[in-house]
Amino acid sequence: CIPRSHYLPQTRTTKAKMTEQQLSPRSQATLQYLRRLKPADGYTIESYIATNGKQQVRLKRRNIPICDEGFEEIVVDRSAGHVVGIQVLTSRGDAGRGIVLVDENGKPCKNNDNTTVTVQMTNVSTSTTANASRSNSAAARGGSSPSSFSGSRQNRSTGRVSPSTTTTATPPPLLPGVDNELLFQYGLMALGALVALKIIFKALNVLSILVLPFVYLYACSNVPSNDSFDAKKELKRVMRGAHLPEEQQPKGFFEQGLNRLAASVTAELATSLGYEIGITDYAGMAKMASVKVPVAGAEYYWVGIVGKWRYIGQREIPGNKND
Numbered sequence: 001c002i003p004r005s006h007y008l009p010q011t012r013t014t015k016a017k018m019t020e021q022q023l024s025p026r027s028q029a030t031l032q033y034l035r036r037l038k039p040a041d042g043y044t045i046e047s048y049i050a051t052n053g054k055q056q057v058r059l060k061r062r063n064i065p066i067c068d069e070g071f072e073e074i075v076v077d078r079s080a081g082h083v084v085g086i087q088v089l090t091s092r093g094d095a096g097r098g099i100v101l102v103d104e105n106g107k108p109c110k111n112n113d114n115t116t117v118t119v120q121m122t123n124v125s126t127s128t129t130a131n132a133s134r135s136n137s138a139a140a141r142g143g144s145s146p147s148s149f150s151g152s153r154q155n156r157s158t159g160r161v162s163p164s165t166t167t168t169a170t171p172p173p174l175l176p177g178v179d180n181e182l183l184f185q186y187g188l189m190a191l192g193a194l195v196a197l198k199i200i201f202k203a204l205n206v207l208s209i210l211v212l213p214f215v216y217l218y219a220c221s222n223v224p225s226n227d228s229f230d231a232k233k234e235l236k237r238v239m240r241g242a243h244l245p246e247e248q249q250p251k252g253f254f255e256q257g258l259n260r261l262a263a264s265v266t267a268e269l270a271t272s273l274g275y276e277i278g279i280t281d282y283a284g285m286a287k288m289a290s291v292k293v294p295v296a297g298a299e300y301y302w303v304g305i306v307g308k309w310r311y312i313g314q315r316e317i318p319g320n321k322n323d
Contacts, residue, residue, distance in 0.1 A: 023047060026075045027057055029125040030083055033076045038106040045074055059085065059101050066101050066108045075124040077117075080104065084119050094121055219285035224304040226279050231291045232267055234302060234309060239263035243311045270296045292317065 023031070027045050034043040042062040048070070050056050056070030071085035073096070081104030086096040096119050100109045240263035241249055250256045276292040287304040297317050302309045 023057070024073055025126045026073050026124055030074050030076050033125060034083065034102065034106065041106065059083070061108060067099070071098060072096070074101065075119060075121070077119050078123050078125060079120075082109075084117060086119065087116070089121075095119065096121055216285055219305060222305075222307045223285060223287060224307055224309060226287070229277075229279065229289050229302070229304065229309055231275065231277050231289075232271055234289075234311070235267040235271065235291065235293070235300065236260075236263050238300060238311055238314075239266045 023045060027047075031043065031045050034041070044060045044063070046058045046060055046065075047055060048058065050070055056072065057074055058068075058070050059066045059074050067085060069085070069087075071087060072089055073086045075084055075086060075096075076082075077084050082100050083102035084096075084098045085101050086098040088098070089096045097116050098119065099116055102108055237243070240259050250259045270293045273295050275294070278290045278292075280288045280290075282288065285305070289302045289304060289309065290299055292299040294317065298314050299317055300314045301312050303312050304310075
């Protein structure tokens, strides 16, 4: 009679092998995803027969169940990046409802409030080969059977890859909790905005080229004549501060009268001993007038454009200082 303690470990090992074989492609993809995300956490998925006779799976971390409840499947929601235990599937199997077991950072969730989420089964990671995880673990341990060695040697000789050793894994989202399709839409919107701005700037350049000749013709037709420039009158306006801002000009009627009188006297005295006028034409659309007053030791400048002379400034005559 063999003792019970002797054959119990063998029974558990056989059950563990059956558990790995019974994992669905979605559960295998979930296991691969967790092992890539947290290789040191020792994630495993256990398959067992519940009391109601249905086959269920349970996620373990370092051989400790994350949730005591069993699930129909354990999948990776690619839109959010977390692992969900599916409790109920729709009749068509296109959607499921369950609880979050592991978040997008690989941290187990407690789910004390039993909050459920809905997952579209078309948006979960799948594995095309049910034996991919077993093959990878066997390759990592350095063990290979003679049949696999001969098969790989035959593949090398024929230059073909066996379909049974091909594993496809769906990449995780670029950013945790963000859908790749949403990022793609934002990129298209940004590209469309850049193209629209380029078209607008190009239209403005074309419009400016078309409007520029009309602006030139308008300026040429409204340029003031040389006879319209009255040097004494313009000097009086400068002396009384007509070009200054409104807050710097005299406010009251009496102050304005005194300011006009002082400007007239100063202009007459400055021009009594003579002054020089110079007018320069610029392409027929603008003119610049200068009045040199030796007594004041300064030279004043005006620009004539669009039918009006506008004071722009003055400068001291260098020769007057030497005298």
